[in-house]
Amino acid sequence: MKIAVLYGTETGNAEMLAEDLAGELEGDHDVSCANLSGFDPAGFDAGTFYILVSSTYGDGDLPASAQPFAKAVEAKAPDLSGIHFAVFGLGDSEYHETFNGGGEKLAALMAARGAVQVGERVTHDASGPDMAEDLAFPWARQVIEMAAGLVGEDA
Amino acid sequence: MSRRVAILGAGPSGCFVAQALLKARPDLRVDILDRLPVPYGLVRYGVAADHQGTKAITRQFARLFERQGARFFGNVTVGRDVTLEALREAYDAVVVATGLSTDRRLGIPGDDLPGVHGAGRITRALYEHPDAEPLPPLGPRPLIVGNGNVAIDLLRLLAKTSEELDGSDLGPGPTAWLAGSGIDEITILGRSPAAAARFDAVMLKELGRLSGVSIAVDDLGTAGTEEGARTLEALSALHGHGAGPRRIRFVFARRPIAVEGDGCVSGLLCIAPDGREERFPATSILTAIGFDGETATAESGAAVRMAPGLYGAGWFARGPRGTIPDNRADAQALAAVILADLDATPASSSIPGDVLACLPGTVTYDGWTRIDAAETAAPPAGRCRAKITGRAAMLSLAAAPDEKETQP
Ligand SMILES: Cc1cc2nc3c(=O)[nH]c(=O)nc-3n(C[C@H](O)[C@H](O)[C@H](O)COP(=O)(O)OP(=O)(O)OC[C@H]3O[C@@H](n4cnc5c(N)ncnc54)[C@H](O)[C@@H]3O)c2cc1C
Ligand SMILES: Cc1cc2nc3c(=O)[nH]c(=O)nc-3n(C[C@H](O)[C@H](O)[C@H](O)COP(=O)(O)O)c2cc1C
Numbered sequence: 001m002k003i004a005v006l007y008g009t010e011t012g013n014a015e016m017l018a019e020d021l022a023g024e025l026e027g028d029h030d031v032s033c034a035n036l037s038g039f040d041p042a043g044f045d046a047g048t049f050y051i052l053v054s055s056t057y058g059d060g061d062l063p064a065s066a067q068p069f070a071k072a073v074e075a076k077a078p079d080l081s082g083i084h085f086a087v088f089g090l091g092d093s094e095y096h097e098t099f100n101g102g103g104e105k106l107a108a109l110m111a112a113r114g115a116v117q118v119g120e121r122v123t124h125d126a127s128g129p130d131m132a133e134d135l136a137f138p139w140a141r142q143v144i145e146m147a148a149g150l151v152g153e154d155a
Numbered sequence: 156m157s158r159r160v161a162i163l164g165a166g167p168s169g170c171f172v173a174q175a176l177l178k179a180r181p182d183l184r185v186d187i188l189d190r191l192p193v194p195y196g197l198v199r200y201g202v203a204a205d206h207q208g209t210k211a212i213t214r215q216f217a218r219l220f221e222r223q224g225a226r227f228f229g230n231v232t233v234g235r236d237v238t239l240e241a242l243r244e245a246y247d248a249v250v251v252a253t254g255l256s257t258d259r260r261l262g263i264p265g266d267d268l269p270g271v272h273g274a275g276r277i278t279r280a281l282y283e284h285p286d287a288e289p290l291p292p293l294g295p296r297p298l299i300v301g302n303g304n305v306a307i308d309l310l311r312l313l314a315k316t317s318e319e320l321d322g323s324d325l326g327p328g329p330t331a332w333l334a335g336s337g338i339d340e341i342t343i344l345g346r347s348p349a350a351a352a353r354f355d356a357v358m359l360k361e362l363g364r365l366s367g368v369s370i371a372v373d374d375l376g377t378a379g380t381e382e383g384a385r386t387l388e389a390l391s392a393l394h395g396h397g398a399g400p401r402r403i404r405f406v407f408a409r410r411p412i413a414v415e416g417d418g419c420v421s422g423l424l425c426i427a428p429d430g431r432e433e434r435f436p437a438t439s440i441l442t443a444i445g446f447d448g449e450t451a452t453a454e455s456g457a458a459v460r461m462a463p464g465l466y467g468a469g470w471f472a473r474g475p476r477g478t479i480p481d482n483r484a485d486a487q488a489l490a491a492v493i494l495a496d497l498d499a500t501p502a503s504s505s506i507p508g509d510v511l512a513c514l515p516g517t518v519t520y521d522g523w524t525r526i527d528a529a530e531t532a533a534p535p536a537g538r539c540r541a542k543i544t545g546r547a548a549m550l551s552l553a554a555a556p557d558e559k560e561t562q563p
Contacts (some may be wrong), residue, residue, distance in 0.1 A: 011215075065482065094361070
């Protein structure tokens with residue numbers, strides 16, 4: 001499957017995870033990995049499955065590198081129907097009420113333009129005991145399996 | 156032969172520069188020095204003990220040494236163990252990322268009275284920096300001057316109950332110091348109006364989950380900006396929070412003019428917004444108004460080339476302002492400049508050998524992993540780590556097992 005891993009980050013944790021994830025999936029799929037800061041929402045392609053990895057900042061907001069993307073999606077309002085995506089969030093439960101607000105906002109942003117979310121949104125907790133990759137790798141295999149029959153179907 | 160870069164200081168800035176360099180050129184030889192036996196600078200000795208999530212960034216830095224080929228040389232002080240000149244001769248590029256650590260003084264009469272302490276001094280002692288001065292008694296009414304996140308960190312730690320410190324890496328000495336502090340009331344006072352306070356809203360919200368406090372916020376005022384409105388919203392949500400025994404009082408728009416006290420702090424004299432003098436009684440004053448070195452000239456985002464092949468990064472270059480993410484962005488910009496400069500200059504054929512490898516007493520990355528393992532192997536209940544506090548103990552743990560055997 002064609003997979004694009006796109007990340008939003010501030011201190012690099014999401015970037016490291018996205019790169020690890022791309023490396024992990026590379027053997028079985030055609031994988032690319034890029035920062036959301038350089039991604040043009042006009043470039044979404046129905047033949048690709050998008051795995052979005054994003055941390056959370058401010059008060060449950062998107063991290064700096066995902067902000068231009070979010071603004072562009074809001075401004076250009078692209079039609080994303082037929083696009084399939086999954087979201088893996090990074091957050092810190094120390095920030096209680098806004099835990100993983102970034103991943104949540106990103107998912108809502110995509111869904112509002114008609115894109116279809118595949119699988120559950122899973123969040124890594126920086127204050128928790130798990131390594132991000134230990135959560136993300138099995139999750140990714142699962143969402144990819146779910147996406148297999150969907151991506152590019154009626155593109 | 157691969158080009159060589161030495162980075163002085165293994166704090167976030169030094170590590171982020173190394174990360175950006177090695178991402179672009181995995182073949183570079185990158186050596187990171189620190190005067191401490193342990194890496195990561197203020198991530199270990201500044202970021203709050205109860206914010207372990209923020210410290211998780213060290214997983215990225217560990218990769219530099221574990222997978223990307225960077226080498227760590229701890230316990231090396233430039234100027235004492237090796238000169239900057241020798242490093243500049245031995246490396247194609249030298250990056251100074253040594254941070255800044257002196258607390259800024261209030262600059263008003265009485266600011267040198269016993270009982271006035273800089274936040275840097277207190278946080279270094281709380282987090283058991285090997286060079287820290289002992290933790291001083293604060294008395295029942297400490298007053299924190301400052302409107303930034305470091306002020307909030309201090310306030311939160313002073314206000315937490317023992318149970319609320321579970322999961323942190325606060326050591327037994329500081330834990331006992333906090334438990335025995337006998338604090339009744341903490342005043343946190345700033346010069347600017349509430350809306351202009353530099354607190355992150357999330358940091359304020361965190362205070363709203365403390366169980367042993369009762370919080371009052373004076374003089375909320377009005378906001379002119381969206382950011383200010385957010386701060387006010389978070390502050391007004393705090394007003395009236397809790398019915399715990401430890402009182403917290405936020406005071407804004409007060410300009411300190413003198414520390415009062417006869418031999419020891421008894422209060423802070425300020426000018427109130429209406430121009431009148433106002434006295435705030437205090438048994439100690441903690442200043443969290445930044446760190447000295449505002450003379451550093453670099454604009455945020457500007458890469459700093461100090462001389463050919465010599466660069467400055469992070470708080471050393473920019474002044475002690477800005478968070479870990481700010482340092483990452485700056486480090487990436489600086490790395491691009493260094494790489495362009497390396498490409499523009501021919502590799503020297505007469506570079507001396509490994510000037511660091513022959514230094515006695517350096518701590519390698521493996522040495523640090525032995526310290527780290529000792530700290531995390533069996534932490535006490537409610538703690539995720541028990542920091543080794545003294546240099547001698549660190550060095551002895553860091554020494555490779557076979558090195559230890561050969562010692563008399
Ligand atoms: C109390 C406090 C709390 C903070 N909390 C947060 C937070 O929660 N989140 C956040 O994003 N930011 C926080 N910050 C800001 C953050 O710590 C800084 O932005 C960051 O650490 C600056 O990185 P640096 O590498 O420039 O300096 P430092 O982290 O200070 O690193 C400098 C390194 O250089 C070494 N060094 C010094 N002199 C020499 C020498 N002569 N030779 C060799 N090595 C030397 C030091 O030992 C140190 O390891 C906090 C800052 C403070 C002071
Ligand atoms: C200033 C600051 C604010 C944060 N705010 C939140 C938040 O509101 N919710 C949350 O879940 N995590 C929050 N986090 C935690 C980060 O999302 C988490 O540390 C993540 O691993 C960072 O990933 P990154 O390095 O890719 O940016 C915050 C972290 C910082 C430093």
